[in-house]
Amino acid sequence: MAQQARAVATRAQIVLGAAELFEKQGFVGASLGTILENTGLTKGALYFHFKSKEELARCIIAEQHATSIASVEAIGREQASAIEQIVMLCHEMARQIVHDPIVRAGIRITLELSVDDQGPADPYLDWINTCEHLARRAVEQGDLEPDIDPPRFARFVIGAFTGVQTVSQVLTQRTDLEHRVDDMWGFLLPGIMPAHRHPDIGRIRTARSEVAQRN
Numbered sequence: 001m002a003q004q005a006r007a008v009a010t011r012a013q014i015v016l017g018a019a020e021l022f023e024k025q026g027f028v029g030a031s032l033g034t035i036l037e038n039t040g041l042t043k044g045a046l047y048f049h050f051k052s053k054e055e056l057a058r059c060i061i062a063e064q065h066a067t068s069i070a071s072v073e074a075i076g077r078e079q080a081s082a083i084e085q086i087v088m089l090c091h092e093m094a095r096q097i098v099h100d101p102i103v104r105a106g107i108r109i110t111l112e113l114s115v116d117d118q119g120p121a122d123p124y125l126d127w128i129n130t131c132e133h134l135a136r137r138a139v140e141q142g143d144l145e146p147d148i149d150p151p152r153f154a155r156f157v158i159g160a161f162t163g164v165q166t167v168s169q170v171l172t173q174r175t176d177l178e179h180r181v182d183d184m185w186g187f188l189l190p191g192i193m194p195a196h197r198h199p200d201i202g203r204i205r206t207a208r209s210e211v212a213q214r215n
Helices: 002-029 032-039 043-049 053-076 082-099 101-114 120-141 151-172 176-191 195-204 210-214
Strands: none
Touching: 002 032, 002 043, 002 053, 002 101, 032 043, 032 053, 053 082, 053 101, 053 120, 082 101, 082 120, 082 151, 082 176, 082 195, 101 120, 120 151, 151 176, 176 195
16 A cells, blocks of 8 residues: 555656646657656656656646546536636636646647647647537526627637737736736626626626635
8 A cells, every 4th residue: 555655656746747847848848857857756767657758748638637627527516607607717727827837737738739730639628618518508597698609609718718828928927817817808798798797797707716726
């Protein structure tokens, strides 16, 4: 049992050390040698868990994906309207990007590999599908204009968030990301919510998931 616990801890140490380097240097820039230096582990320890840099990178993307799915499930348990849950999803993604190096590394690796059509689409597709499902509910609840097409809306929201967080990274190292996401919804909500729901915009645009943050 103790040996198994050490193996789990070693694997987590490798993943975190690799994530820190992938985030800073990218998939191409980070080498197994520098990853070993960053973790302080032996080559044997690394190869016991991962056979290649590619396998390690895929593991980080999978962990990022798992974190996102857990957040989606947590937000689904909130006692909140569908439009609030969409906003919560964006704010929770922003919080994870700021505070979780594995999430940041997973995003960078995915974008880098996508240049050569090798990046996994699952994380983005899951976000889009979740947003589409919530958008359909929001239309039914009267919080989105009835002529809004949920699939197109969902793709736009995730694309807009991706752009906002990218610009925040370039300009401020994401220190203003929370405020920029608030701005995004401040501009979007008046154009997509029926006029009689506009008094709720100030509350909705800053909705946060307490359940997701505790997980």
